[in-house]
Amino acid sequence: MENRLFYPATSRNSESISRVLLKYLPGNGTVLEVASGSGEHAVTFQKLLPKHTWQATDTSLVCCRSIRSWIKYYELEEIMPEPIQLDVETKSWPLTKEILDSLCAIVCINMIHISPWECSRALIRQAGGILKVNRPLILYGPFQMNHEPMTQSNMLFDMSLRKQNPSWGIRKLEDLDELAFSQGFKKEAIIQMPANNLSIIYIKV
Numbered sequence: 172m173e174n175r176l177f178y179p180a181t182s183r184n185s186e187s188i189s190r191v192l193l194k195y196l197p198g199n200g201t202v203l204e205v206a207s208g209s210g211e212h213a214v215t216f217q218k219l220l221p222k223h224t225w226q227a228t229d230t231s232l233v234c235c236r237s238i239r240s241w242i243k244y245y246e247l248e249e250i251m252p253e254p255i256q257l258d259v260e261t262k263s264w265p266l267t268k269e270i271l272d273s274l275c276a277i278v279c280i281n282m283i284h285i286s287p288w289e290c291s292r293a294l295i296r297q298a299g300g301i302l303k304v305n306r307p308l309i310l311y312g313p314f315q316m317n318h319e320p321m322t323q324s325n326m327l328f329d330m331s332l333r334k335q336n337p338s339w340g341i342r343k344l345e346d347l348d349e350l351a352f353s354q355g356f357k358k359e360a361i362i363q364m365p366a367n368n369l370s371i372i373y374i375k376v
C-alpha cells in the first residue's frame with residue numbers, strides 16, 4: 172500500500188532551506204526534525220547531509236508512516252533511523268540517550284503557525300533543555316517581523332489559518348525571541364526566504 176504523502180510546498184521550499192542548513196548546521200551529528208510531516212524534507216536533507224543523521228519525528232501516525240515509506244523508497248534504511256512519534260507538548264520527549272548525546276541541531280519547518288502557541292512554547296523550552304551550547308534551533312515559516320506590517324499575502328494566509336482553527340496563526344518574531352531568550356538562546360540570523368517566509372536561527376549560549 173502506498174503510504175507516502177506528497178506536500179506541494181515541500182518540493183518548492185526544499186532547495187532554499189537546504190542552503191540554510193548547509194550554512195548553519197554543525198559539521199556532523201544528529202539533526203532532530205520536529206513536525207516532519209510527509210517526510211519529503213527528511214529524506215531530501217538526509218541525502219544532502221551524509222555526515223549527519225536525520226531523525227524525523229511527527230505527532231501524527233499517518234505522517235510517521237509516510238516518513239517510513241519515503242525512507243524505504245530511497246533505500247535509506249541503513250543510514251536513517253525510524254521516525255519517532257513525538258508531540259512537542261509531551262513533557263518528556265521520547266528520545267534515546269544516543270540521540271541526545273549526538274544531537275547537533277533541532278529543525279522545525281512550518282509547524283509554528285499551524286499549531287497552538289503552546290506548541291511553540293513547548294518546542295523552544297524543550298530545545299533549550301536538550302541542545303548543548305553553540306547548537307542551533309532552526310525555525311522556518313511565515314513570521315511577522317518586529318515592528319513591520321504583515322505583507323498582504325501573509326495577512327490573508329493568517330486570516331485563513333485562524334478561520335480553520337482560532338488557535339493557529341502567524342506568530343510575531345518578538346514573541347518567539349522572548350521565548351527563545353528566556354530559554355538560553357541568542358538570535359544568530361534571520362534569513363528572508365521565498366514566498367514571504369523566514370528562517371530564524373537561534374543558538375544555545
Ligand SMILES: C[S@@+](CC[C@H](N)C(=O)[O-])C[C@H]1O[C@@H](n2cnc3c(N)ncnc32)[C@H](O)[C@@H]1O
Pocket residue numbers: 178181205206207208209212229230231234257258259260279280281282285286290
Ligand atoms: C504544515 S505541516 C509541515 C510538515 C513539514 N514540516 C513540511 O514543512 O512539509 C505541520 C506538521 O506539524 C505537525 N504537528 C502539529 N502539531 C504538532 C505537535 N503538537 N507536535 C508535533 N508535531 C505537530 C503536524 O502533524 C504536521 O505534520
